[in-house]
Amino acid sequence: MNPIGPEAADEDIIARVLDGDTDAFSVLVRRYQRRVLRLGYGFLKDADAAEDFSQDVFVKAYVGLAGFQGRSSFSTWLTRIAYNAGINATRNAGRYEALDSDPVDTRSLSPEDEHIRAETAAALRRAMAALPEKYAVCLDLYFRDGMRYEDIGIATGFPVNTIKSHVFRAKRDLRKALCAEETRNDL
Amino acid sequence: MTCERFLELLDGLDNEKPPAAMAAHVRSCPACARRAAALQSAVDLYRLPDIAGSSNMVPRVAAMLPFVSAPRRSVSMRNWLGAGFVLLVSMIMIPGLSAFMVIAPDLGADFMVPVSLVLGCLVTAYSGLFVVSHLDDFSRRLKAYQGRQAHKAA
Ligand SMILES: [Zn+2]
Numbered sequence: 140m141n142p143i144g145p146e147a148a149d150e151d152i153i154a155r156v157l158d159g160d161t162d163a164f165s166v167l168v169r170r171y172q173r174r175v176l177r178l179g180y181g182f183l184k185d186a187d188a189a190e191d192f193s194q195d196v197f198v199k200a201y202v203g204l205a206g207f208q209g210r211s212s213f214s215t216w217l218t219r220i221a222y223n224a225g226i227n228a229t230r231n232a233g234r235y236e237a238l239d240s241d242p243v244d245t246r247s248l249s250p251e252d253e254h255i256r257a258e259t260a261a262a263l264r265r266a267m268a269a270l271p272e273k274y275a276v277c278l279d280l281y282f283r284d285g286m287r288y289e290d291i292g293i294a295t296g297f298p299v300n301t302i303k304s305h306v307f308r309a310k311r312d313l314r315k316a317l318c319a320e321e322t323r324n325d326l
Numbered sequence: 327m328t329c330e331r332f333l334e335l336l337d338g339l340d341n342e343k344p345p346a347a348m349a350a351h352v353r354s355c356p357a358c359a360r361r362a363a364a365l366q367s368a369v370d371l372y373r374l375p376d377i378a379g380s381s382n383m384v385p386r387v388a389a390m391l392p393f394v395s396a397p398r399r400s401v402s403m404r405n406w407l408g409a410g411f412v413l414l415v416s417m418i419m420i421p422g423l424s425a426f427m428v429i430a431p432d433l434g435a436d437f438m439v440p441v442s443l444v445l446g447c448l449v450t451a452y453s454g455l456f457v458v459s460h461l462d463d464f465s466r467r468l469k470a471y472q473g474r475q476a477h478k479a480a
Contacts, residue, residue, distance in 0.1 A: 157398065172382070193386075311337045317364045
């Protein structure tokens with residue numbers, strides 16, 4: 140078999156893995172490790188634990204890959220596995236919590252961009268603090284991962300309308316914070 | 327569209343392209359254009375970058391895979407039963423077909439023998455595939471059964 144390219148569609152890679160090409164699974168790991176790692180950090184708040192968590196999640200996804208029916212996208216299916224693993228891991232411990240600085244994100248930004256990002260993080264943290272704890276993960280999946288309401292609903296099991304209204308409020312708060320910032324700069 | 331309505335739609339927008347009516351308002355209203363752009367760039371900066379950070383899970387996961395059972399394409403039990411049902415129904419239906427009733431008495435055994443052979447092969451192939459693909463499952467059930475018997479005996 141030809142080696143699979145990094146731009147191949149998830150479904151093609153999955154077909155290859157099911158045909159016995161185990162190495163092809165690495166492409167999926169590379170593609171989604173940030174999301175899974177960060178969910179791990181959010182639930183466990185510890186770097187080593189997050190890596191162990193991610194390893195488990197990917198192995199679980201690999202073993203159960205034949206059960207992926209393609210009713211949702213692979214990324215949503217994987218997110219659901221990671222979310223359930225996170226809930227199970229923290230059943231008696233803490234809840235999901237977005238981190239101030241993202242340990243998965245090691246970009247260097249210009250001071251101005253860094254400021255905007257900090258401002259955004261602060262606004263979203265305020266928004267998260269205002270909701271019941273269990274919904275905080277929805278804001279991260281929406282803002283960090285760019286997931287859509289429906290997919291977040293599939294991954295977490297929360298009603299889409301609830302997710303939508305929480306994201307709506309967070310976005311409005313963020314927009315107001317940015318607007319206030321702008322007026323302050325103009326003065 | 328009023329600015330108020332535009333901002334409401336903006337906050338309610340999914341992770342998707344804004345609809346045409348919103349794009350039109352942005353073109354005609356510099357204030358909303360600025361607000362939308364500020365929100366978008368903030369969200370973009372916050373969004374995870376495509377490059378991986380300090381940890382790379384690829385080798386760690388790859389190291390584990392040889393020790394777990396490889397995923398295999400499986401046909402669900404429902405599909406198996408469905409296929410079996412179709413096979414059964416067609417075997418019952420075939421002798422009732424008008425073409426069959428016309429041809430069968432004319433050709434006699436010359437016709438009936440090959441037809442029976444084909445049907446027999448189909449049933450054998452179906453049963454064979456079913457058994458082979460469920461060997462794991464059968465042995466699991468057998469082990470569980472033996473376990474239960476041993477438990478009862480003890
Ligand atoms: Zn406007």
